[in-house]
């Protein structure tokens with residue numbers, strides 16, 4: 001029998017530590033309990049740490065000024081995708097969705113951050129037999145961390161992007177649909193190359209030479225009045241934000257989002273281009289390969305979608321997508 005502790009009014013958080021990591025919040029959540037941020041550690045030889053054998057979700061908590069609390073956007077959808085990633089890797093399910101949600105709430109309450117945050121929920125494989133990272137193990141664990149996530153300059157000014165010399169991983173080699181840390185080696189190569197070359201971000205082409213995604217976001221093009229994004233079968237993560245954009249565009253403006261392959265040169269002649277993802281939200285791409293997109297400034301469709309997204313994320317009850325962090329609830333449960 002495993003005891004799940006909820007650190008709340010009845011069970012106060014551990015004494016406030018002073019983290020050695022600058023800018024870090026006070027607490028993290030590791031395998032069932034809140035720990036000082038710097039004690040959120042897994043063994044160096046765990047498969048999760050050694051080979052990136054983990055699955056994760058990045059979520060955003062929006063600070064609601066009126067309610068003076070955080071609200072997690074599309075929590076259920078992120079947990080559903082986490083389950084899909086786990087299933088694909090034969091990863092046993094250690095915690096229920098409800099327990100993970102409660103852990104996120106407890107973490108946010110303990111850190112008491114009164115601003116927008118980004119949460120990372122990570123399920124990892126532990127030590128395999130004989131410390132062999134290739135041996136299957138059902139030893140798994142979970143950690144959850146959060147950090148302040150203010151908007152970057154790109155949200156208002158737009159981004160300058162390149163087309164990466166690196167190709168996006170594909171479903172027959174490293175499936176991007178599975179959100180595992182190991183996939184981000186490909187993202188790192190591409191992002192670091194782009195930054196070294198003076199760009200803010202980069203668009204990776206897939207194995208067929210069509211646009212796939214950026215290192216951490218989906219790509220949407222506006223061309224001849226139509227919104228277009230690569231399909232989920234083109235070597236991309238099936239984005240939750242792009243699905244949000246699709247629904248908002250359709251419900252509020254009657255715009256449809258077409259999912260079809262996008263050629264590299266279509267990006268050069270697009271009217272507008274933007275990237276979207278939980279962390280970046282919606283950011284305009286104003287230049288691609290040093291060619292201005294449209295007139296080189298964030299366009300009206302992107303601006304409209306940014307406004308609709310802002311409304312959806314900060315108005316709980318408007319869409320059913322927001323989960324406000326509940327006030328502490330004194331209780332302790334046991335789980336068989």
Ligand SMILES: Cc1ncc(COP(=O)(O)O)c(C=O)c1O
Pocket residue numbers: 058187213214215216217218236237238239240241242276277278279
């Ligand atoms: C590689 C990649 N593509 C796309 C996305 C956008 O996905 P979502 O909108 O679900 O955050 C992300 C964000 O995590 C990502 O890492």
